[in-house]
Amino acid sequence: MRARPWLFEEHPELEGRIPWTSLGDLPTPVHRLEGLCESEELCEIWIKRDDRSSSHYGGNKVRKLEFTLADAKRRGKRYVLTFGGLGSNHCLATTIHSRRLGLRSILVLHPQPINPHVRRNLLLDVKFGAEVHLARNSLERALIVAWIKLTRRGIYTLPLGGSSPLGALGFVDAGLELARQVDSGELPEPREIYLALGTGGTLAGLLVGLRLAGLDSRLVGVRVTPERIGNARRVADLANRVVRLLRSRSDSVPDLRFSPSDLEVIHGFYGPGYGAPTREAVEARELLLGTDGVELDLTYTAKAFAALLAKAIAGARGPLLFWDTFNSVDLTPHLEGVGEGDLPPRVREFLRREGGPSL
Ligand SMILES: Cc1ncc(COP(=O)(O)O)c(C=O)c1O
Structure with a gap:
C-alpha cells in the first residue's frame, strides 16, 4: 500500500x-x-x-474520497452532505468511508429506475449510518438542503459523483x-x-x-x-x-x-x-x-x-x-439485520409505488 x-x-x-x-x-x-x-x-x-x-x-470513489474527506476532516466538519440517484454507488462509498473517519453522511437522493441493486445500496446506506432523504424534483431538493443546513453545524458538501x-x-x-x-x-x-x-x-x-x-x-x-x-x-x-x-x-x-x-x-x-x-x-x-x-x-x-x-x-x-470502476467487495453480510422497514417512510413509500423486484 x-x-x-x-x-x-x-x-x-x-x-x-x-x-x-x-x-x-x-x-x-x-x-x-x-x-x-x-x-x-x-x-x-x-x-x-x-x-x-x-x-x-x-x-x-475511494480515490476521490482520499482527498475530499481529508479536506472535510481538516476543516473540522462532522457531516458530509452529498447527492445521487437512489442506488448511487458514490453515496454508498461516501457513507462507508466517511464512517471510517468518524464523519456521518447525509444523502439527498433522486429517483431512478428501481432494481435489486438500488434497493440493496439503499439498505447499505442506512446500515452504515447514513441519513437518507428523497428529493423528487429540484424544488424539493433545494428545500431539503436548506432545512439540513439550518438544523446542523459542520457540514461538508460534496457535489454529485464527488x-x-x-x-x-x-x-x-x-x-x-x-x-x-x-x-x-x-x-x-x-x-x-x-x-x-x-x-x-x-x-x-x-x-x-x-x-x-x-x-x-x-x-x-x-x-x-x-x-x-x-x-x-x-x-x-x-x-x-x-x-x-x-x-x-x-x-x-x-x-x-x-x-x-x-x-x-x-x-x-x-x-x-x-x-x-x-x-x-x-x-x-x-x-x-x-x-x-x-x-x-x-x-x-x-x-x-x-x-x-x-x-x-x-x-x-x-x-x-x-x-x-465498480466495487467488487461483497457487502451481503452487512445486509443482515436491516430491512426496508429501516428506510425513511417517504423512501419506503416510493419503492412501494415504483415497484420493481424486491431483494
Ligand atoms: C461504478 C461507477 N463507474 C463510473 C462512475 C462514473 O464516475 P464519474 O462520475 O467520475 O464520471 C461511477 C459514478 O458514480 C460509478 O459508480
Missing part, C-alpha cells in the same frame, strides 16, 4: 498543501483479460482493477499510478483507455494525470448519464480547474490546458436512460463474467465495456485498457 500519493512523490511541495488521507488499497492490479482472449481472440484487452481499490468498498477538482485529484494520482505500471512492464502502454463517463471527475483527473506522466493513451469515456452531465466540454473544463488547483499550490506543476478534443466520448451505449439496462450491457456483463469472472454493473461499467467490445470487434488496434 502506498504511504502517500504518487502526486506527492512527484511534487513533494504539495504534501501538506493538499489534504489527503489513506483510504484505498493502492495501487490496484492490472492484467490481461486472458479468458476473453481465448474465447474471442481479443487478445490485447487489459483491465485496471479499481474494483479492488479498498477492502471496505472499492470502485472509483466530482470536485479536489476529488478529481484522486484520478490524477491514478494516471501517475498507471504510468508507473507501464514503466515497470506490468502492462504495455494502452493505445486507448475505456471507462464509464458519469459526472466526469474520473475522466478529468485521468486526463491530467496521463498528461503529467507523459502517457499518450487516448481516453474514451462511455456516457452513462444524460448529456448535460456527461460530456467532453464538462470533462475538459474540470480538468482545467484541476490544473489551476494544483498550480495554486505548486509552481512545479506545468500549465496544461485541455479542450474537448483531448478525449473521445461515445454516446451510443447510454440506452433509454440513467440506470436503464441495455441489451449490449447485459450481454457484455455475461460475457466478461463467463470468461474472466469479473462482475460488472449495468448502470456504468457494463455499458462502458460493451462499447470497448464493439470497438475491438470492429478492429480497433490494441492494447486497449478497460478501467473497472
